[in-house]
Amino acid sequence: MPGKRLDEEERQLIAQWVWDGLGYSEIGRRLQRPASTIQREVARNGGHNNYRPAAAHRAASERAMRRMPAVDDLDVDDEAYSFDRSPGQVQEFHLRLVAVFVQTGLTRTAARILAEIFMTDKGSLSATELVLRLSVSPGTISRSTTHLQQLDLLRGERDGKRMRYFLDDEIWYRAWLSSAQRNSTWAHTALDGAEIFGLDTPVGARLKDMGQFFSFVVVDMESTRQKWLDFFEKKKRARGEN
Known part of the structure; x- marks a missing residue:
């Protein structure tokens, strides 16, 4: 069953499909398992060229009998299928x-x-x-x-x-803030360059257009930032957070 430990039949199928040259993603699709589960199973039991299903199943059974499982025995895929x-x-x-x-x-x-x-x-x-x-x-x-x-x-x-x-609730806000700061830097740099090269020159005109574009973006992003902060505060109050 997906989300549970591999059984002996699944290991036999993995071995056959590996020998047939199938990739981990395709094997995972056929077994309805994440490709990472198949990759770990093969890697810790001899690798692509030396995987033996019977030996792999014995090793897994021995690990399951230990009182305290090792880190690499933990079934990290259970949560994905809850x-x-x-x-x-x-x-x-x-x-x-x-x-x-x-x-x-x-x-x-x-x-x-x-x-x-x-x-x-x-x-x-x-x-x-x-x-x-x-x-x-x-x-x-x-x-x-x-x-x-x-x-x-x-x-x-x-x-x-x-x-x-x-991850936390503000991850995208912080990433967006970094992007806004970069856009502001682009705007100021381009407008400074336009002054240096001359607004009536091709280079100056090109830099001015660039600077004005990013200036508009910065203004729009600031408006969006304030709307998000207002929305986020309302959401936190609704959840009873400070």
């Missing part, structure tokens, strides 16, 4: 969300991190959980989360010995 969500729709949306984030300019790893955290109801994941979900190195997670924090798309806090990364 509330009677459709596994196929969840997986399809996950791929779509990553693609949208990539189209906005994020690296694929950063996009995957943001999508993973968005798709958890608690709105946070530890660095260890991200390593497990994405099957990448801790260094890769560290670099990508640092980049996302610099863009104000993610907030990191120390959780014991590990870092935990959060």
Whole structure:
């Protein structure tokens, strides 16, 4: 059942399809599992060329019998299928969300991190959980989360010995604010350049048009910012927040 641990029959199918040359996304689609689940299963049980379903199932059974499961034994996909969500729709949306984030300019790893955290109801994941979900190195997670924090798309806090990364209600507002500040810089820089080159020259005229465009954008964004702040305050009051 999707959201539960892989059973022996599923592992046999994974082995057959891997040997047939199918990709993790296609295998996941056939089993109604996230591609990341299939990738982790294969990676921690011999890899693409040495995956053996019987040995993988024995190893999983032994792990399940331990009193305290190790981090890499945790079933991190359960939450994605809670509330009677459709596994196929969840997986399809996950791929779509990553693609949208990539189209906005994020690296694929950063996009995957943001999508993973968005798709958890608690709105946070530890660095260890991200390593497990994405099957990448801790260094890769560290670099990508640092980049996302610099863009104000993610907030990191120390959780014991590990870092935990959060989304909150103001994530898009802070990202928008950074964009507004960049637009303001573009406007001022272009208008300064227009004065330097001369408004009656081709370069000066071009820079003036650019500066005026971004000036209009900044004014419009400021109006939008105020509308959002008013709306957000009303929403917080309705929820009984201070």
